[in-house]
Amino acid sequence: MVRESSQTRNGSGLIALGACLCGAVRFEIDVPACWSWHDHSAASRKAHGAAYATYVGAWKSRFRMIEGDGFIGRYTEPETRAVRSFCTRCGTPVFYDRPRAPKMVNIPRALFDNRVGREPRYHIAVDQMREWAFLGEKLGPLKGFPGVVWERPRRQKQIGFASSSDGAL
Numbered sequence: 001m002v003r004e005s006s007q008t009r010n011g012s013g014l015i016a017l018g019a020c021l022c023g024a025v026r027f028e029i030d031v032p033a034c035w036s037w038h039d040h041s042a043a044s045r046k047a048h049g050a051a052y053a054t055y056v057g058a059w060k061s062r063f064r065m066i067e068g069d070g071f072i073g074r075y076t077e078p079e080t081r082a083v084r085s086f087c088t089r090c091g092t093p094v095f096y097d098r099p100r101a102p103k104m105v106n107i108p109r110a111l112f113d114n115r116v117g118r119e120p121r122y123h124i125a126v127d128q129m130r131e132w133a134f135l136g137e138k139l140g141p142l143k144g145f146p147g148v149v150w151e152r153p154r155r156q157k158q159i160g161f162a163s164s165s166d167g168a169l
């Protein structure tokens with residue numbers, strides 16, 4: 001359900017505006033998007049430089065570039081032929097096109113400030129998730145460092161990672 005008051009509206013309905021970090025690449029999709037998911041694959045992890053990527057899948061027919069075509073760089077993955085586009089000025093990953101879904105464009109959820117009409121309830125490649133990914137563990141304040149919170153070490157996480165120098169933990 002889309003109820004956000006700051007959502008932009010065009011002649012035919014709601015749209016969500018997206019942009020890269022520097023703002024050179026800007027685009028919009030019709031709301032609601034098709035679906036949204038968390039991608040834990042190694043390829044997306046590397047491409048984003050992050051624990052995992054959260055994508056919004058949109059029909060290309062419901063996607064429009066606003067500006068920035070000239071700032072788009074592309075990398076084609078040799079094995080999958082998937083194309084990852086990024087802003088050549090700021091490096092933000094912007095689009096991810098997969099050959100097996102040629103009518104879809106996948107866009108990082110983080111590039112939209114407003115709602116896209118789909119919650120990211122799905123996960124793919126969870127078997128490739130890293131053990132250091134934050135999964136909502138309980139956090140507490142770190143004494144002496146205002147604004148920093150931390151996750152107390154848990155026994156399960158130390159198994160296999162502790163060395164003799166970690167004994168004090």
Ligand SMILES: [Zn+2]
Pocket residue numbers: 020021022023024025087088089090091092
């Ligand atoms: Zn940019």
